[in-house]
Amino acid sequence: MIRISHLNKSFGEVKALRGISFHVEAGEIYGLLGPNGAGKTTTIGVLCGLVIPDSGEAFLNGVDVIRAPVEARRHLGVVPQEVTLYKELSARDNLGFFGQLYGLRGRELKARVDGVLTRMSLADRSREPVERFSGGMLRRLNIAAGILHRPKVLLLDEPTVGLDPQTRAAILDLIRSIAKEGTAVVYTTHYMDEAERLCDRIAIIDHGAILAEGTLAQLKQAAGEREIVALRGTFRPDAGPPDLSSLPGVEIIKMTEEEILFSLANAERQVSSILEKIGAVGEVREVAIRQPSLENLFIKLTGRELRD
Amino acid sequence: MRAALLIASHHLKRVIRKPGLLLLLIAVPFTLALIEYAAFGKTVAVGKLPPVQILFLDEDDSLASRFLFQALSADQMREFIQARSVGDREEAKRMFQKNQASALVVTPAGFGSHLLDGQEAEIQFYGNPVQTFSPQIAASALEMLVLIANQLYGEVAEPLKTIKSFTEGDVPTSEEGVARVAVQFFQGFQKFGKLGSLQDLEVKLQRPDRSGEPAVSGSTPGRFFAFIFPGLLIFALFFISQILAVRLLRDRMRGLQRRILMTRASRGSILFGGILYLVAALFVLLLVVGFLASLVFGIQLRDPLSLLILTLGVSVFIAGLQLTIIGMAKTDRGASFAAGVIIMFLALLGGTFIPAENYPPFFQALAFRIPNGAAQQGIIDVLVHHRSLGEIGSHVITTWIWATIFLWTAIRAEGRRLKIG
């Protein structure tokens, strides 16, 4: 249903996308997991036909997005990252407008609007101007506007930012049920747990490139038996990395003045020898060991934590 | 095409839901017309509208309430309104029943002190139930007064507080204090509108010959207003269009335009939806306000076809101009500034306040070559000079040439904006 290959896009000096490729089948939920500025929104933009890539191809339902954007968007639903609604109109009027733009009308439109308002628990406030809505209500309505016409392809760009845990769980359930009906879903997020709970396949993306891709199990396996040891304290990265030649299998992923990250197996047995070595190049105040997980893989691949 | 219509009607709906300043701006041409009439209508108008009889009951008896009564019975107002004070509501009721008055205005106790405190101050208005039309005229005159007074009040709240401290004796009245109040008032009025100050300037500099030359040819108030109102209406339309266009610009900055592009709508339908919306909004406003004015001022609407062609032309021109500006502007402030300068320029050159047929030859020729000037003169020719569509052909053509040019530039500018890299 969705296929993109070798997308490249630069904004002036900034390389937003470097050779992104992936495909998503009908009924599948594909997660794009990456920190701020990774290129998630740009990828979504290419899929909607709003961003023209410098090179590469994108197809929705077999239609070339770049050559025939309007045709490609026929079966597309998008939930953009920012809330894009008309403040002076009611929830009902907002949805009515978007529904009509997707070709819905009359009784069918009304039924769809009613349905999605109920699903989003907005039915009782559906007639007042949305400028009176809370942030979470606006987010929900923003999602409603993207799914109301039951698209075959659904792109969601960080749709749950700022929602409380219950609402977030309800939305993830909703997306799962939409996918079950055969919709191909791309879901971008920087919440690790969302990607773990929701997505059939996950791509870890940073600096415009996909660093790893697979099911949750595959990714965890790629993280291997290796764990992450994080030391916090005061260090001197300019003095060069510490000599770890006597500790085979220990790698430094990242070193700053406040933090050093190591990737290794059997962390507990090796921590004391690491501390000995590091004592020579700085002062350690805190030691943390992380079990193998998506997060570890992410840190290992990107050298940074997601919420950096 | 369907999507373009959808988008246009969607924007119209939004304006209706939240008219904002629009209503105030619609009052502006009426107010300016009345001011101009007060300034030199008498010298050219022979027939007069019978003034509306208003009763005034002052239950407050404060400085402010007395001032309001003075304002209502001022010389300039006597043309339209004759105010007399009554002692109590019973007396007003008796006069209502004898059909001797159209409306009763009451300033309730506390009106003045509320005003000085910066709280909401209330004026009560009662129409005479026996009459139909006159109470409405009185009500809308009063409403206009209140709308404008509210705006002014926002500007002069500071000096009002100073006055209060004088009257309560907290602060001894000094020459310096009084001077400061005067300066604050002056600045307040100045800020209130380039509209106002510009208008004053025009009235002083261009007061027409007292002999009442045939060019003005107003033998009735209706003809006077037919002469003066078209320019003012186009002027108000410029400002209204600016507000509407800046709203579109903000849509674009908030990503709403991109959001529409994520649906099935094409770039073309967004572009034409925007144009259609602005043209339709302006055209309908022109027709409605023009029609309203014809009722209020007793203007006889002759030759509707010519009027429609001219007003549609102006609407297209103004919509095109504004869309071009927001298509090229980077920020909404930039757009407002550019539009403000262009509007002032066009208004002065086009003969907005004094119709250009009274201009010296060079400026007159210039006025007839710019779109608002040509359309305004075309309308005046139809309404006042009873000319036919053929006779005003040059004005129609001028208006539409400009309309076409700016429609084209708008399509270019907005089209470029919609192309996303």
Ligand SMILES: Nc1ncnc2c1ncn2[C@@H]1O[C@H](COP(=O)(O)OP(=O)(O)OP(=O)(O)O)[C@@H](O)[C@H]1O
């Ligand atoms: N229109 C643009 N002009 C210039 N630079 C841009 C533009 N859009 C994106 N970029 C740059 O491209 C890079 C990727 O941005 P993108 O919005 O795709 O990131 P993201 O993964 O969605 O991040 P976030 O989680 O913060 O939403 C960033 O460095 C960004 O500054």
Ligand SMILES: [Mg+2]
């Ligand atoms: Mg983003």
